[in-house]
Amino acid sequence: MVLLIPLMLALFMSNLDQTIVATALPSIGEDLNASSEVSWVVTAYLLTSAVATLIFGKLGDLYGRKKIFQFSIVVFLVGSLLSGTAGNVALLASFRALQGVGGGGITSLVMAITGDLATPRRRATHQAMLGMVAAVALIAGPLLGGAFADGLSWRWIFYVNLPIGVVAFLVVAARLHLPRPPAPGGGVDVLGGLVVAVFTACAVLFTAWGGHEYPWASPVVLGLIALSVAALALYLLVEHRAAEPITPLRLFRTCVFSLASAQFLTAAVVLFAGMVYVPMFMQVVQGKSAFVAGLYVIPLLLGVVAAAGISGPLITRTGRYKLYPVTGAVLTGVSMAFLSRADHHTTALALLVPLALAGVGLGFFIQVSLLAGQNAVGHEDLGVATGVLNFFRTLGGAFGTALFGAILAVGLHSRPSDPAENAEAFRTVFAWTTPFMALALVLALAMREKPLEPLGGVGEPDAQPGVLRPDAP
Template identity: 70%
Template sequence: MPVETSPTDAPPGAAPSSRAMMILMVPLMLVLFISNLDQTIVATALPSIGKDLNDLSGSSWIVTAYLLTSAVTTLIFGKLGDMYGRKKIFQFSIAVFLIGSLLCGMAGNLTLLIFFRALQGIGGGGLNSLVMAITGDLVPARQRAKYQAVTGMVATLALIAGPLLGGLFSDALSWRWIFFINLPIGVIAFLAVGARLHLPRPKSTTGRVDILGGLLATVFTTAVLLFTTWGGNDHPWTSGIILGLIALSVISLIVYILVERRAAEPITPLHLFRSSIFNLASAQFLIATLVLFVGMLYVPMFLQTVQHKSAFTAGLFVIPLLVGLVAAAMISGPFITKTGRYKIYPVVGSVLTGVSMWFLSLADQDTGALGLIVPLLFAGAGIGFFVQVALLAGQNAVDYKDLGVATGALNFFKSLGGAFGGALFGAILASSLASTTPSVAHSVDAFQTVFFWTVPFMALAFVLSLAMKEKPLSEEMMQVAEGKVDVPEY
């Protein structure tokens, strides 16, 4: 039986005592909180940041840059932790995240802020996955469910608190405190991890990290984001820079596929995409997250720009969206594990979200609070059905030995959806605002256009949901869904 005075006193292979585990969980939860907080805390502050730095149209890239780099490093840092020890890589991730946070808070223009957010995302990408992996190192599989429930609660709390804290800091202090708040929390966690966390040494350092694949994936997605957002707005479609970005997208994709085919341990194994179910689940995950980030980013901006709400008040309206998402995922999960059936949920979810976003596209300067809260709540619920099923169906489509890497790939597409949502709809908003004379009515039209263009995406998601075959859940996946078995690490 492990001694309770220190986690490091436990016999090799034994789990820390409950008291010792809670001591270890505090810094892990602090890190998990700030890494999830930074996905949403910027949303309500974008108008304040854009106004202060004299560039509102490009402010969505503050979110996009973070999502883009964190999507890639989530997979890479997970592998580095396997090879060189999770504690070292975890502390490195915290340090990069904090340096990025400090530089973001000091940025003097939008270009520097976007660059530093990308740096922050490099560190942030490793934090979530490494917290889960470290918890798996410390706790036997049969006890992990209760700790995973705690991590899920902390992540959800951070996502909901983000818009509120972002608005509060923008109104009462400065948007720069959105980033400075990470420093004391992160430093405490860094020191606590260094002093208290002791993990088994990695068995081998002979594995290979697909860094080239990660870099190529970043180049490809960045090039696609740039030419889709700049084309027809900042630069003509026939301009040299747009044609060059299109060429770079095609070339980097071809090279990426060739590299992944030959990589010993590819970042996204190509054999996963032989399954049509996995392909459709990946597309659904991307589309659902894309629409989610449109709501999270542009509803607060609409409220501040059109209805002249404070940043804090605007942040309150993101809560129904997130509450609907969490509630739908919690409701559908037990039904799926009980019946083994899941196809109906994305079908219903696409209709629910599409109709809700259409109602949202009718909002104007006179729309009351209830007229926004109700469609946001149902839009979140529809997205919650998607998120729950896309992950489960994608995992169920592959062999159990590929479950870890499939989960990593699905989360990669989820992050890309958020990045595309922020960038693409930011371009739609900028184009709509630039094409008309500035006024309240024209601002309303611009935001209505943004919300309306989510509807075709949900129509596509509806078609994909109908096309997806419902493969019966395997016994392993039933146990994963019920929390009895963990997803293998990647």
Template identity: 65%
Template sequence: MTTPDRAPTRRTLLVLMVPLMLVLFLANLDQTIVAAALPTIGRDLDSASGASWVVTAYLLTSAITTLILGKLGDMYGRKRVFQFSIAVFLAGSLLCGLAPGIGALIAFRALQGIGGGGLNSLVQAITGDLVPARRRAAWQALTGVVATLALVAGPLLGGAFAEGLSWRWIFWINLPIGVAALLTVAAKLHLPRPTAARGRVDYAGAALVAALTTAALLVTTWGGTTYSWTSPVVLGLLAATVLALFAYVRAERRAAEPLTPPRLFRSAVFDLAGLQFFLATLVLFVGMLHVPMFLETVQHTTAFTAGLYVIPLLLGLVAAAMISGPLIARTGRYKVYPVLGSLLTGGAMLWLAQWDAATGPFGLITPLVVAGAGLGLFVQVSLLAGQNAAAYADLGAATGTLNFFKSFGGAVGAALFGAILTHALAHGTALAAFHTVFLWTLPFMGAALLAALAMREKPLSEEMREVAAGEVEVREY
């Protein structure tokens, strides 16, 4: 991709950055806005057991298309691919709001995720195209602020819409903002086209990883609940998972530009970082989705009030990541943080398993802040350690691969623990069912602790110190 001959003026840059920030806000908002409304959606569509897949479908498709759309932007021009991503995201949003049943809603959320996968990475890349290097840090800091505000605002808006209007407005709210951004981008954003198509897109790898992750998710959610472990359906899915895994590994070894370069996985540090990212996000989504459900089901709060209680979890996460980043940049040491994070999160989730109908605000908020802080330490270190283990030439691919583990962890957390809750509700009270859900996070935090202890601390490179300090952003492809 070539760069503009001259940097845009401050006024022009502001006109362009506003729609980019709006798109970034929507992309991050959709990761959390559904959380507080899931119980309402489940009741309205008469499918409480399938509601968690509304989250899972979006995370799965967006994880895969992030890498594909980023590469297509490099090859064919970021403006066109960005417009395509916005259009697909808006089409999915419109259809989600019109969905007549849970199956249609899940399908339309998958469509929305296809577009959503390109928004974050392309906003970052276009910002790099527009803003000169000397002014880039300030704008990149702004993107971080916008993303954080969207994550925190999501539960509030989701609860407010579900309670005051309709859960369908959770998706329709994207339309006026997204259309305005799309029109502004079409009229005002002028980026040079690539002089020649560069590289190849690993479509085979993308298709195989989609088949692999979907089959694996269905095994974990259907096995022992919807179907017995020895049923033809579950055994068939297990066989499909194994076959897809072998085919994916073979395809990535033969691909000219693989989606996840096999050489990345030769580093034990990278492997353990990916595992920690997966486990941390899995537990994060358990908290984000099941805390509002607990409050609405057991304490009979409104959807809006339930959404408020997701905010302490997210604030704890953001604060821990912001504090640990500069400390890591200054000392170059990071191994202690995921060890501490696993202990904090595990203890907090054990506290959540003691909640009951009479637990007050202090007893609700305190463990959520602690859990968020513990997960924030994981998120920061997993990304840095994994990036630091990769060669500089592989930094973009490493970042994209790690973020795929993050998204897949969220998808597994939503689907697997939704199945655990459904099974527990069929065999006991609602209170006991939520206790079961929160307690089942402990083995995953135990695995995260073992991974943290086993990970060798490799000295941070100078580039990674700058990333940790928030001075440099790394593109995801």
């Protein structure tokens, strides 16, 4: 717990910054006289954190996770301090991009370090605790963002990270000891990093801009899509030839890892559909205020927390995990099907119950996808595998938001601005999540369960001799 607490603090800090800014955007735009450009404050963080998730996971495998993790915390804190002092939106977006580099590294490395500290079976309980912390941060973000913007200043959204990060850094420096990895056989894959940055930037931008800033058929969006495809093809070629690739393609030769990656992406698609479009449904269809509408996301995220708390200890006890994604796919699919029948007369209870159950199902998926993916690779690839899985989650969230946004836009534009009519557009959005859960069920059934054996964790009594000494080579 001495080591888990600073990991929890760092993860809470990085996840908080994914949502805490959203509710303060109007205040930031008004204060900096740039309301139309303020969305870049969110987009810049998303872009750099997605790339850093991949790259920092690999750097941790090559040069040791402790120092790369500490570097990530420092970068995040510097970005936070500078963001709090920014005098215009351009500077704020730039500093948020720097903050995203640290945040992506933190998210990836916390999960990988947990894999170092615990055996595969104990890892389930530890990662469940971290998953609960991450979900609580996502819940607290909008509430704290609004409170700081209204009561103090939006700048405190960034300053609040400083004491949390300093404590995490100091405890990690004093107490975390991991074996040093062997010297890398090749240099850093700089070309791969540049290409994946181009791919991620194009992919995130066309999903963020399509149907909002620009029409889907506009040259800008079509050009970004074409660049994304070309960059992805080039990235696969570069990684195939690199001595130390950021994303070793051999990982995907393992069926379990490939299925776990697809499950992570699918779960993120549906999770973000709930997080983004349920509050919008409450405002547009049921006429709720923005604050009240945001509260309806809480049952969904609390379901994720509950699922992590239930499944983690059970997986640790039994070593078996296939049951949970199968159950999660059915539970989420049925719950979203009920949600797709909601309209302007639907009661709060009739919305909150399926949202909570959908969160439980998604929590089972997220917990097991990470665990199964890590368990399918060797320890030398633990960091990069964790980074790849989190990268798929980021892409799933971006693509899900864009896809359902396009479906909603078509529905709203074809109907008059009346709550009863607009409800049909949202029902279509929620109904389209069920095919994704059907796909998730197929993936879960296809996954061959590799039982978790309590072997090899750093500091465990049954770990191999020679890896227990702090900083041993």
